[in-house]
Amino acid sequence: MINPLDLYAKIESLIGFDAQYETLYQTYLRLLKPLHVKRILDVGCGNGRFLVHLKDEQISACGIDRSVAMIERAQALGVEASTKELDELEEASFECVVAIADVLNYIAPSEINAFLEAVARVLPQNGYFVCDVNTLYGFEGVAEGVMCQEKEDQFLCVDATFENHELVTKIVLFEKKGELYRKEEGVITQYFYPLSFFKKLKMFKLSSTKPVTLFGDEPDKTILVLQKC
Numbered sequence: 380m381i382n383p384l385d386l387y388a389k390i391e392s393l394i395g396f397d398a399q400y401e402t403l404y405q406t407y408l409r410l411l412k413p414l415h416v417k418r419i420l421d422v423g424c425g426n427g428r429f430l431v432h433l434k435d436e437q438i439s440a441c442g443i444d445r446s447v448a449m450i451e452r453a454q455a456l457g458v459e460a461s462t463k464e465l466d467e468l469e470e471a472s473f474e475c476v477v478a479i480a481d482v483l484n485y486i487a488p489s490e491i492n493a494f495l496e497a498v499a500r501v502l503p504q505n506g507y508f509v510c511d512v513n514t515l516y517g518f519e520g521v522a523e524g525v526m527c528q529e530k531e532d533q534f535l536c537v538d539a540t541f542e543n544h545e546l547v548t549k550i551v552l553f554e555k556k557g558e559l560y561r562k563e564e565g566v567i568t569q570y571f572y573p574l575s576f577f578k579k580l581k582m583f584k585l586s587s588t589k590p591v592t593l594f595g596d597e598p599d600k601t602i603l604v605l606q607k608c
């Protein structure tokens with residue numbers, strides 16, 4: 380069975396969040412500017428489009444992602460990106476880490492503390508971790524539901540249910556191969572983290588938050604600016 384993160388990579392263009400993600404990137408760029416950071420790591424960089432923005436701003440940056448398909452796409456855009464894990468990177472080698480568009484929500488509660496420790500390890504003291512998390516509205520009012528899309532030889536059906544602070548998204552993709560359709564399916568689970576979780580962290584101080592409305596009528600994401608203690 381296909382890695383669900385690679386299946387997401389496959390359906391990304393069918394979902395078509397490009398305009399909303401562009402708004403999100405511009406908001407990140409505005410938040411990053413006054414921090415004057417010179418070297419940025421983009422964790423869960425996906426197809427590398429935010430890395431392209433950083434390159435345009437002449438900010439040195441590289442990205443990592445667990446999806447091989449995404450990294451191939453990022454590399455094709457001419458940015459530095461790999462499937463390395465955080466613990467393979469040199470200690471305190473970035474002034475800032477970003478994790479954009481749901482990356483934190485992909486991480487299970489059993490793994491989130493280890494993930495945050497791994498982020499902290501690549502930062503110096505006072506280094507920044509700027510990331511976003513979905514609000515409850517982002518899960519209940521925006522992400523939950525059923526969506527079908529059809530494009531050329533592809534037919535996609537996404538069925539997302541939010542229960543007990545978990546969004547379970549079932550993905551079924553049909554791709555025409557000759558006269559037949561090939562079916563691929565996978566499940567991606569996302570986890571809700573309230574702001575109170577980030578306020579209690581020992582390794583990071585929550586410096587500021589920025590609500591962002593991308594899809595609905597009220598903020599569906601919050602960008603967090605955290606600083607390593």
Ligand SMILES: C[S@@+](CC[C@H](N)C(=O)[O-])C[C@H]1O[C@@H](n2cnc3c(N)ncnc32)[C@H](O)[C@@H]1O
Pocket residue numbers: 384400422423424425426427429443444445446449478479480481482485486
């Ligand atoms: C919704 S996409 C966002 C991608 C990108 N940041 C963007 O703005 O388009 C979430 C990404 O996080 C990646 N991801 C999820 N968990 C990860 C982890 N533990 N480490 C690295 N990447 C991860 C996925 O492969 C996927 O590319």
